[in-house]
Amino acid sequence: MNAVVEVTGLSKRFKDVVALDDVSLSLHENTIHGLLGRNGAGKTTLMQLLTGQDFPPHGTVRVFGQHPVENAAVLRRICFIKESQKYPENFTAGHVLRSASWFYEGWDQGFADQLVREFRLPLKREIKKLSRGQLSAVGVIVGLAARAPLTFFDEPYLGLDAVARQLFYDRLLEDYAEHPRTVVLSTHLIDEVANLLERVILIDQGRILIDDEAENARRAATTVAGRADAVDAFAAGREVLHRSGLGGLSAVTVRGQLSDQDRAAADAAGLDLSPVSLQDLVVRTTSGTDRKEVA
Amino acid sequence: MDEGKPIFVQIAEQIENDIISGALPEEGQVPSTNEFAAFHRINPATAGKGVNRLVDAGVLYKRRGIGMFVAEGARARLIEGRRERFQDEYLGPLLAEAAKLGIDRQQLITMLEKGKNA
Amino acid sequence: MTAAAASLSTAQSARRPSRVLGVVRLHLVDGWNYVFVPWLVTGAALLISIVIAIIIARASGGSAVGADGFTEGVQFSGAGQAMFWYLGVIAIQTINLALPFALGLSVTRREFLLGTGAVFLGISLINSALYTVLGGLEELTGGWWVGTRMFTSLMLHDVDPLGRFVFFTCLHLVVFTFGAAMASVFFRWKAMGTTITIIALAFLLVGLAALVTFTDGWAGIGDWLAGSGTVGIGLWTLPLTALCSLATWALLSRATPKG
Numbered sequence: 001m002n003a004v005v006e007v008t009g010l011s012k013r014f015k016d017v018v019a020l021d022d023v024s025l026s027l028h029e030n031t032i033h034g035l036l037g038r039n040g041a042g043k044t045t046l047m048q049l050l051t052g053q054d055f056p057p058h059g060t061v062r063v064f065g066q067h068p069v070e071n072a073a074v075l076r077r078i079c080f081i082k083e084s085q086k087y088p089e090n091f092t093a094g095h096v097l098r099s100a101s102w103f104y105e106g107w108d109q110g111f112a113d114q115l116v117r118e119f120r121l122p123l124k125r126e127i128k129k130l131s132r133g134q135l136s137a138v139g140v141i142v143g144l145a146a147r148a149p150l151t152f153f154d155e156p157y158l159g160l161d162a163v164a165r166q167l168f169y170d171r172l173l174e175d176y177a178e179h180p181r182t183v184v185l186s187t188h189l190i191d192e193v194a195n196l197l198e199r200v201i202l203i204d205q206g207r208i209l210i211d212d213e214a215e216n217a218r219r220a221a222t223t224v225a226g227r228a229d230a231v232d233a234f235a236a237g238r239e240v241l242h243r244s245g246l247g248g249l250s251a252v253t254v255r256g257q258l259s260d261q262d263r264a265a266a267d268a269a270g271l272d273l274s275p276v277s278l279q280d281l282v283v284r285t286t287s288g289t290d291r292k293e294v295a
Numbered sequence: 296m297d298e299g300k301p302i303f304v305q306i307a308e309q310i311e312n313d314i315i316s317g318a319l320p321e322e323g324q325v326p327s328t329n330e331f332a333a334f335h336r337i338n339p340a341t342a343g344k345g346v347n348r349l350v351d352a353g354v355l356y357k358r359r360g361i362g363m364f365v366a367e368g369a370r371a372r373l374i375e376g377r378r379e380r381f382q383d384e385y386l387g388p389l390l391a392e393a394a395k396l397g398i399d400r401q402q403l404i405t406m407l408e409k410g411k412n413a
Numbered sequence: 414m415t416a417a418a419a420s421l422s423t424a425q426s427a428r429r430p431s432r433v434l435g436v437v438r439l440h441l442v443d444g445w446n447y448v449f450v451p452w453l454v455t456g457a458a459l460l461i462s463i464v465i466a467i468i469i470a471r472a473s474g475g476s477a478v479g480a481d482g483f484t485e486g487v488q489f490s491g492a493g494q495a496m497f498w499y500l501g502v503i504a505i506q507t508i509n510l511a512l513p514f515a516l517g518l519s520v521t522r523r524e525f526l527l528g529t530g531a532v533f534l535g536i537s538l539i540n541s542a543l544y545t546v547l548g549g550l551e552e553l554t555g556g557w558w559v560g561t562r563m564f565t566s567l568m569l570h571d572v573d574p575l576g577r578f579v580f581f582t583c584l585h586l587v588v589f590t591f592g593a594a595m596a597s598v599f600f601r602w603k604a605m606g607t608t609i610t611i612i613a614l615a616f617l618l619v620g621l622a623a624l625v626t627f628t629d630g631w632a633g634i635g636d637w638l639a640g641s642g643t644v645g646i647g648l649w650t651l652p653l654t655a656l657c658s659l660a661t662w663a664l665l666s667r668a669t670p671k672g
Contacts, residue, residue: 032338053516054669070666072432075519086513086670088443089506095442102435103518148519169336177329177339195302195337215301215341 002029004150004182005050010059011206012045019045021206023059027150030180034197034214036190036282042206043186044082047152051080063150079104079148081139081156087127093138094123097145106147111175115141118167132159140168144175152184165189169196190279194218200278204286214278221281222258225251226271234271242284253284302337306345311354311373314365321370325355325363432520436528439515446503447536451496458495459563466559493563496540497588504533504592508600508661513670522665529593530658537585545578576644583647583654590657597664603671 005027012020020042027033037043048054049061052068052075061068068074087096097116101107116123119137127135136159143153157165173196176183187193200217202210210217221241224234228250235252242253253276258266266273276284300308313319325346326334332342346363349355354369393403441447507529515525548564551557565577572580599607625631638646 031340048669051519052521055667070521070523072521072524075521076432078519080517080519082517085517086510088439088446088510088514090443090445091514092443098442099435099439099514100518102430102438103432103520170333173336173338174329174333177332195335195341198338198340214338215303218301 004029006062008060018206025211031198032183033199035184035186035201037203041203051078077149079146079151081143082154091127100142104146108145112145136160150182154186194278219257221253221255221276223253223274224271230269303341303344307348314370319365321365321367432524433528440532454499455496462563463559501588501592504589505596508596516670533589537582541578541581544581545574548577572643579644580647583650586654587650590654594657594660597661601664601668
């Protein structure tokens with residue numbers, strides 16, 4: 001496994017807010033990573049530090065083995081697509097795509113043209129006159145057609161409708177299969193992308209909670225449901241991520257994979273075991289307990 | 296795609312089903328990993344894992360430069376494997392559920408007869 | 414060396430299109446900003462000057478026209494200024510918008526500043542050359558046949574073409590770099606920082622003026638200005654240009670695109 005990005009002990013604070021707290025991780029070459037977490041968890045800050053747009057005060061960041069800041073050799077192989085991208089006054093969508101073609105060596109104009117047709121992007125319209133969806137499409141098209149060896153998508157689909165989003169996922173997968181590269185998708189829409197991801201990185205309040213293969217992350221928890229007393233007995237001694245109850249019944253999400261004996265024990269106690277989707281896992285790991293008691 | 300089994304296992308099982316049903320004949324070519332990935336909308340690496348699982352089990356084999364093919368005798372082997380698991384995966388739960396509901400052996404046999412003709 | 418770093422150096426040794434050149438193209442891809450509008454502004458200003466001169470000449474029954482054929486009263490035409498204000502605004506917008514855009518395309522700050530500096534310099538030289546030529550035409554046609562001055566007004570009346578060229582170039586450069594510097598202050602320190610900087614600059618200017626007043630230096634300054642001549646004054650703006658360029662570079666080298 002080649003690590004194209006290696007981060008150790010990275011910390012960053014803005015005034016009195018800790019954005020990143022001793023973060024260490026690595027991004028694997030030619031892998032699609034999901035960077036998940038709530039708003040303000042530190043995803044964008046992390047990506048800004050990895051792409052040389054921000055300066056790491058503590059810790060080290062190595063991209064392609066070097067510091068990314070002001071490093072043209074490294075930066076020319078990175079594409080960072082973010083929602084809040086600013087564009088020069090009076091630029092049209094066409095101008096943006098043309099400009100991008102000058103800076104990304106792997107730029108595929110044919111692919112870009114195809115995407116423009118599929119996303120129905122009006123090339124002659126000025127950026128400031130584009131709808132939210134069209135603006136997102138611009139970012140997405142640049143990110144895909146650039147074929148940069150390391151590509152970050154920071155929630156670039158916020159403006160896209162469901163059809164356009166699916167189009168993005170499909171094209172991303174297709175192109176990634178033909179031209180493998182390292183991709184990082186930062187998103188809230190976890191269920192939509194869950195099947196695309198090979199690795200999952202979950203960040204919460206500046207700390208890494210999960211950094212694992214998607215498959216393992218998916219099986220990292222199980223929901224146990226049934227009569228409240230039986231559930232509590234089963235859950236005793238295990239790490240509980242989430243608990244909810246209704247009357248005499250309760251459902252508890254416990255961390256860790258259950259062994260065959262555990263499953264047998266659950267069965268015997270009349271408990272139902274069900275898997276936890278990646279989205280639920282992320283939600284339950286990053287929020288607190290939720291009790292709904294009905295007398 | 297259900298949440299229970301890992302995706303690559305589901306892919307493998309789907310291919311197995313297609314082989315058993317004859318949709319994928321022996322010595323016939325199987326879609327490429329990228330095609331599977333695009334069709335199911337999953338990561339190519341995951342699709343690859345599923346395919347490799349079957350290669351390791353001797354169900355599929357690779358012809359260099361051409362693609363993946365169904366191994367000779369794969370169908371028969373798969374069916375035999377499934378038969379062995381039939382008892383645990385289907386009969387076991389059926390009998391347990393019947394016991395829960397108080398359905399005795401005679402009633403079960405009657406139901407089976409009826410079911411066969413349905 | 415890791416495989417990733419190794420592949421990086423082989424990539425470096427291959428020939429690559431210049432990214433600084435890419436930045437230059439970025440500024441010019443939409444010709445309006447640096448080329449069309451400034452000249453539209455200049456053209457409009459010239460037209461207006463001509464019309465005003467005609468009006469004055471008519472109104473005065475021809476008496477306003479001096480012995481050299483130029484109408485009095487339009488010697489002070491500030492019409493030539495118009496373009497410079499616009500270019501200042503362009504410089505500000507470049508830092509505000511083109512810079513974050515370039516950073517978004519993975520361009521380094523250094524590449525951006527080099528490319529932008531090249532564009533500033535190029536535009537300055539080309540514009541100044543054209544202004545000089547137009548000034549020559551102005552003299553030849555006796556003020557565009559109506560006695561108005563725009564490219565050879567007051568300060569430039571007696572200056573030879575080369576001097577005019579140097580003066581215009583210096584003026585372009587100081588306008589560009591000052592606009593860029595102010596915009597960089599805003600980029601780095603936002604509204605609060607910009608306000609503080611402007612106040613600090615105002616204090617500085619007032620302080621200097623007070624100093625000159627207390628040392629009775631105004632006469633001396635007047636003499637010096639007259640002595641330097643127009644071209645000399647132009648050249649004296651170069652230190653300011655250099656200072657602004659340095660400030661821009663210093664401010665941006667630690668600036669992060671926010672939002």
